[in-house]
Amino acid sequence: MSDYYLEAKNISKTYVGVQALSDVSLSIRSGEVHCLVGENGSGKSTLIKVIGGVVQPDSGRIVIRGREYQRLQAIDAIREGIEIIYQDLSLYPNLNVAENIAFNQTIESNSRVVNWKNVRLIAQKALEELGESLDLTERVENLSMSQKQIVAICRAHTQDCKLLVMDEPTSALTREEVDHLFSIVEKLRKTGVAVLFVSHKLSEVFEIAENVTILRDGRKVGEFKASELDNDTLIYHMTGQKIRYTPYEYDPQGSQPPALEVRNLSKAGQFQDISFKLAAGEILGITGLVGSGRTELALAIFGLNKPDSGTILIDGKEVQIRSPQEATRYGIGYLPEDRLNQGLFESQSIGDNIIVTIITRLLNKLGIIDRTSKSNAIGKWISDLKIKTPTSEASASSLSGGNQQRVVLAKWLATDPKIFILDGPTIGIDIGSKRNIHQIIRDLASRGIAIVIISDEIPEVLRNCNRVLIMMSGRIVKEYEEVSEVDEKDVVAVFSHDQPRGAVK
């Protein structure tokens, strides 16, 4: 089968007692877009590193264009035209576009002198070949995420790239930018470049890939034609379990005033005239494209983004929320979109992360933290939310994404919120953990907490909420009172009737 560009055969790799890869094989032809999917810890990153020659496998072989490598080194991989674009893109924010694109080629030319004319030519040529245009003199730190990605792809392209490996390239992109990225990938594919695309997002897998290799727990589940797979089977192969969603049923309790009511809330340039009610025990979904103003709205309710006008009512009483401290006092909890930057002290222990919001409640008469109540509180949340860790003393950074998210959840649940706003509660979390988090959210709602889920994953809100609002350009454009009959396509159709972006004035 020499028509394969790359064949990784029977690759195994063990890290200090952990079997990261076990007898995994992967083959890619030139001009093929191949997706590598699997949950966190399934061995995707290790496999990429083996292909890039960055990690040496314990056993197995790599064959590139029929040439067999026992020990593929990074430099061999580069010489064979294998380019890896890591998630962080490896760009130099302080250098301009041209230099970033031409950087690796400059180094490899082994010249001691930089030929600036050449640098510009190389960059210009790479951009032209991909049909892109960027200001060559612009500093990369001033570019958007998607422009940075273009720079990274151009740089790979200058290296006479034959196999482009992209690690989770879409995680920070908007939908339009993803489409744009896909068009570039398609262009490269047509010129005979093989593309190995690592992704979490299932819809993308179907959209872009010809073949899909699925990994689970370091083993290859199988290689499939994308056309033969559907969502459910893909999830089944990735997680080893069938996941079926039942819509969340909300059972109205009497006629109390709504736990949270927002009336005509507006902020120039962000959101306009937002009104909705939320009762205890409800799960309200707010979805909309990036730029719809949903996160700004959530921040406004949590006291982090002062609205220009409008009112917020808690239990029927008008309130002024000027800071997160006040919001917490009114019983509002907020799980931020960016959990690593805003929600978690990564270097601190899991336990300390959980109790940070309630530390004043754990003080004894001397004003010192009471050890017993502290460890009780920590123990309760670790077991309630099934956080997988050998000890609460371990640092939060040692946890997987799903478990980190549970720690952030625990931190807010410890404050005993009556209203809980979750912004992107499962971003970057694998499917199995996602389901657990969804279950936790439902349990909370059935215990009488009013919940708002903000998410750009339409299935997430449709499957977990009893009511869904769609925001676009800062306004609520649609409300589904009953979601069980709503299909994802209906929601997408609403989006496509959008006016041009930036309609908020």
Next chain:
Amino acid sequence: MRSRTFQRTEFYLLLVIIVFSTVLTIINPSFLTVENLFDLVKSSSGMAILAMGVFVVLLSGGIDVSFTAVAIAGQYIAVNTLIATGIDNLLLAFAVSCAVGMALGAINAVFISVLNLPTLITTLGTLSLFHGALLEFVGTKSINTGGLPNCFKTFSSLNILSFTRADGTTYGLSVFVLFFIAVVLISWVILRFSVLGRGIYAIGGNFTAAKRSGLNIHLIQFFIYMYVGFLAGIMGVMHLSLIRYSNPNYIVGTELSVIAAVVIGGARITGGTGSIIGTILGVVMIVILEKNLVLIGLSSYWQQFFIGLIIIVGVSVTYIQNRIRSGRSALTAAGT
């Protein structure tokens, strides 16, 4: 964007310098005379050379505070070598001083590059280590003008331009300025046109990426710290020639002025950005400030105060800019 931001920093700095100089000239008309300016250039060339070294280190994302100890070590060992051997040769003085500087710089590089220690703590340590070793093993005695080899005195009185005053005495532009210009040109060529120089920008911008790209990080770091040592060696000899006196306790203690000059010149303390022009303007600013506070009626203690203030403000500006930028991108991600 790079040139634009830099032009802004440099423009404001230039403006401040002009305003400050105008005020000084009004208070004391002798400030803006050719003679005084020549004098300023001569006395500050050494500092400007040190600033070039510090600038290169800051670009790479590191910091060096040991360069003053390196400069005095180079100077003191050089002058003692000349006296001990009886060779009265300026070239030898430079060779010894620069060799000492590069050796000490290499020691810094071993800690920083090979052992991967943080640059600030390392160079704080070596500042004390180098200076202590100099005093203990080489000596503590000052060498006064009488005992100084003649080559230093000749060097110091060498002018490339000479003018005669009304009373028949002469003054001129010291040859020191040529050293300064040479160092600026060499630094510029290295930073702008050599792959090594671009590597310095690269490791200051994104260390991990630089490593992945196959740059020889060790080579670059050794170059950086040895270059600083080399420049400190040059400065050591110039300083000695300027004041015609060598005291092994001099120079050490002026680190912050030099760092302040570089920071006010727009180099980010977090690495990766800054310009040579900005650094030169920063030095001009600090020199005018240091030498003329008394003229505007402030005690010289204010000098320390201002140096500290400049560093704090300079660093704050960098961090605030960063925060605004990351804040902006966070909002972009959130959809504004």
